[in-house]
Amino acid sequence: MAGNKRGKQSFVLPQLPVITAWASVAGKKESEGPLAHTFDIVSQDTYFGQKTWEQAEKQMQKMALDKVIEKSGLHQNQIGLVYSGDLLNQCIGSSFTLRNTNIPHVGLYGACSTMALGLLTASMAVSGGFSDRVIALTSSHFASSERQYRFPLGYGGQRTPTAQWTVTGAGAALLCSAGTGPRIDSCTIGTVTDLGIKDANNMGASMAPAAYATIRAHMEDMKRTPDDFDLIVTGDLGQLGKEVLMELARRDGLYLGGRIADCGTMVFDTATQDVHAGGSGCGCSAITLCGELLNKLNSGKLRQILFCGTGALLSPTSTQQGLPIPGVCHAVSITGGSD
Amino acid sequence: MAGNKRGKQSFVLPQLPVITAWASVAGKKESEGPLAHTFDIVSQDTYFGQKTWEQAEKQMQKMALDKVIEKSGLHQNQIGLVYSGDLLNQCIGSSFTLRNTNIPHVGLYGACSTMALGLLTASMAVSGGFSDRVIALTSSHFASSERQYRFPLGYGGQRTPTAQWTVTGAGAALLCSAGTGPRIDSCTIGTVTDLGIKDANNMGASMAPAAYATIRAHMEDMKRTPDDFDLIVTGDLGQLGKEVLMELARRDGLYLGGRIADCGTMVFDTATQDVHAGGSGCGCSAITLCGELLNKLNSGKLRQILFCGTGALLSPTSTQQGLPIPGVCHAVSITGGSD
Numbered sequence: 001m002a003g004n005k006r007g008k009q010s011f012v013l014p015q016l017p018v019i020t021a022w023a024s025v026a027g028k029k030e031s032e033g034p035l036a037h038t039f040d041i042v043s044q045d046t047y048f049g050q051k052t053w054e055q056a057e058k059q060m061q062k063m064a065l066d067k068v069i070e071k072s073g074l075h076q077n078q079i080g081l082v083y084s085g086d087l088l089n090q091c092i093g094s095s096f097t098l099r100n101t102n103i104p105h106v107g108l109y110g111a112c113s114t115m116a117l118g119l120l121t122a123s124m125a126v127s128g129g130f131s132d133r134v135i136a137l138t139s140s141h142f143a144s145s146e147r148q149y150r151f152p153l154g155y156g157g158q159r160t161p162t163a164q165w166t167v168t169g170a171g172a173a174l175l176c177s178a179g180t181g182p183r184i185d186s187c188t189i190g191t192v193t194d195l196g197i198k199d200a201n202n203m204g205a206s207m208a209p210a211a212y213a214t215i216r217a218h219m220e221d222m223k224r225t226p227d228d229f230d231l232i233v234t235g236d237l238g239q240l241g242k243e244v245l246m247e248l249a250r251r252d253g254l255y256l257g258g259r260i261a262d263c264g265t266m267v268f269d270t271a272t273q274d275v276h277a278g279g280s281g282c283g284c285s286a287i288t289l290c291g292e293l294l295n296k297l298n299s300g301k302l303r304q305i306l307f308c309g310t311g312a313l314l315s316p317t318s319t320q321q322g323l324p325i326p327g328v329c330h331a332v333s334i335t336g337g338s339d
Numbered sequence: 340m341a342g343n344k345r346g347k348q349s350f351v352l353p354q355l356p357v358i359t360a361w362a363s364v365a366g367k368k369e370s371e372g373p374l375a376h377t378f379d380i381v382s383q384d385t386y387f388g389q390k391t392w393e394q395a396e397k398q399m400q401k402m403a404l405d406k407v408i409e410k411s412g413l414h415q416n417q418i419g420l421v422y423s424g425d426l427l428n429q430c431i432g433s434s435f436t437l438r439n440t441n442i443p444h445v446g447l448y449g450a451c452s453t454m455a456l457g458l459l460t461a462s463m464a465v466s467g468g469f470s471d472r473v474i475a476l477t478s479s480h481f482a483s484s485e486r487q488y489r490f491p492l493g494y495g496g497q498r499t500p501t502a503q504w505t506v507t508g509a510g511a512a513l514l515c516s517a518g519t520g521p522r523i524d525s526c527t528i529g530t531v532t533d534l535g536i537k538d539a540n541n542m543g544a545s546m547a548p549a550a551y552a553t554i555r556a557h558m559e560d561m562k563r564t565p566d567d568f569d570l571i572v573t574g575d576l577g578q579l580g581k582e583v584l585m586e587l588a589r590r591d592g593l594y595l596g597g598r599i600a601d602c603g604t605m606v607f608d609t610a611t612q613d614v615h616a617g618g619s620g621c622g623c624s625a626i627t628l629c630g631e632l633l634n635k636l637n638s639g640k641l642r643q644i645l646f647c648g649t650g651a652l653l654s655p656t657s658t659q660q661g662l663p664i665p666g667v668c669h670a671v672s673i674t675g676g677s678d
């Protein structure tokens with residue numbers, strides 16, 4: 001059965017998992033951005049009816065989970081497995097979403113790469129026949145992230161030009177062994193890359209080398225070129241990280257051309273929404289995928305994309321101890337539903 | 340390919356992954372306990388030569404990773420994938436272990452169930468042919484856990500009788516598609532169970548319902564009885580949690596008899612080592628498995644075990660906000676190498 005592995009980091013899926021349903025939940029600021037029309041649910045209440053921001057994040061995940069199940073026409077007890085994770089300490093957004101649902105759960109930690117990591121691991125479960133009707137789920141919340149990683153919002157700290165704005169949102173995608181919708185054909189598992197960036201306000205730069213390493217590995221392992229894709233979509237490098245990625249590719253002689261898009265610069269209008277370098281957080285790539293991207297893949301407006309979730313694997317403790325920020329990127333190749 | 344799923348939560352492995360090598364690293368207190376002779380590496384230095392406890396934990400993981408590769412006779416660049424996670428915020432023990440190793444990495448979060456969760460997910464990757472030579476890795480450290488979850492050690496807080504002692508240790512197991520050693524034949528993925536326990540000093544009680552739910556699901560899904568196993572080994576319920584598990588089974592009419600053992604009561608001598616209810620932490624079940632249990636499975640002293648990793652999915656934030664402690668348990672059925 002070792003025939004599905006390709007090269008050092010990649011694998012193909014003998015039976016292509018079909019993304020039969022997807023759902024997104026977004027906050028107020030996201031609902032004022034360019035992708036507003038693609039979200040299933042938006043809330044003007046930052047607390048989503050809860051008492052704390054952490055519980056608000058749990059609530060968003062729950063809403064995304066319920067919505068994707070509703071859109072699929074299934075019942076909750078027909079879901080075989082949920083892969084999920086988030087940025088909160090000990091991933092409590094995910095744990096509290098799944099509690100007492102009776103749905104088997106594998107907890108992931110991939111920082112902002114979690115949506116891609118969820119699709120990748122869910123693909124193995126579905127294609128290998130270990131489970132069916134598997135959901136990849138994640139979230140982030142601006143206020144819970146700021147409090148945990150940086151400063152309490154009430155402190156009013158000034159943000160650097162390189163800072164990114166954590167997206168308040170949750171996304172869910174349902175993978176099945178059969179059905180109609182976009183399909184996952186191959187994945188590339190990331191390695192943890194650290195080039196010594198220590199500035200926790202410049203996560204784009206810390207993740208860009210990982211993004212480039214994974215994109216290059218995918219092309220080599222799968223014997224593909226960037227031209228095989230309509231879009232190579234990175235998770236949340238932001239404007240600065242995207243420029244670093246383009247520069248790394250240029251120096252290495254890999255022509256990415258106009259193929260690169262970044263969810264961090266798609267989800268917000270960086271010129272008018274005061275988000276500095278762009279969006280970030282697990283929710284950033286999750287709501288961009290589970291709306292804009294999967295909609296366009298499903299309708300045939302996009303034929304093939306490489307969805308590259310990027311994560312900065314820092315903690316406040318590692319930063320306070322003077323350590324650099326390791327980055328990771330996982331890539332999932334998704335083909336349009338109309339083929 | 341949907342033929343590998345069994346029941347609601349379980350799956351069988353069409354090609355049994357072989358655990359061809361395993362390694363354990365343990366701290367001073369663990370080296371004074373009943374399993375001392377089974378560890379590959381012990382250190383009397385709590386810092387493992389590092390400047391901080393968090394980096395000490397990273398170092399233990401690195402030592403376990405290097406040791407399992409050495410014992411396997413492979414080189415690092417032959418390892419296809421590492422599944423790992425730990426208790427530190429944002430899993431920095433795992434991320435910093437893997438950085439710049441060039442080994443593909445999937446980050447997990449399962450609290451103290453991580454060793455079982457790693458074996459379970461690695462089994463899918465190996466048996467499905469998505470990767471080969473896959474390592475499951477995890478760690479915990481008494482001092483980093485106390486600081487993060489409870490009080491700084493210097494505070495000298497008194498511990499409750501129900502408290503458990505976080506094991507300082509790391510374990511690694513290498514799964515291959517061929518070779519000799521104990522083999523994984525089936526797994527049961529846990530659901531997140533919450534019966535309302537809110538006492539962060541009584542994690543055994545919060546995890547016991549999850550342990551029972553998963554053990555029962557394994558028996559039902561796989562049409563097995565406890566008599567099919569020499570041992571049903573829970574992760575770290577401790578003495579109190581183990582009693583709760585036995586009581587839940589008794590009320591439900593499932594006779595567990597003398598089959599139940601708990602890593603939390605195996606790794607320490609609870610009568611003399613002042614650990615109160617027993618050991619805990621990701622390292623607890625990891626070093627018990629990657630020493631005592633796999634050694635005995637390999638030599639034929641154990642024929643078949645159900646290894647049930649248990650995790651308390653709390654965070655200090657959720658506890659401070661008055662929320663209960665969800666529990667999870669993942670089960671891996673391992674058959675002896677001599678069959």
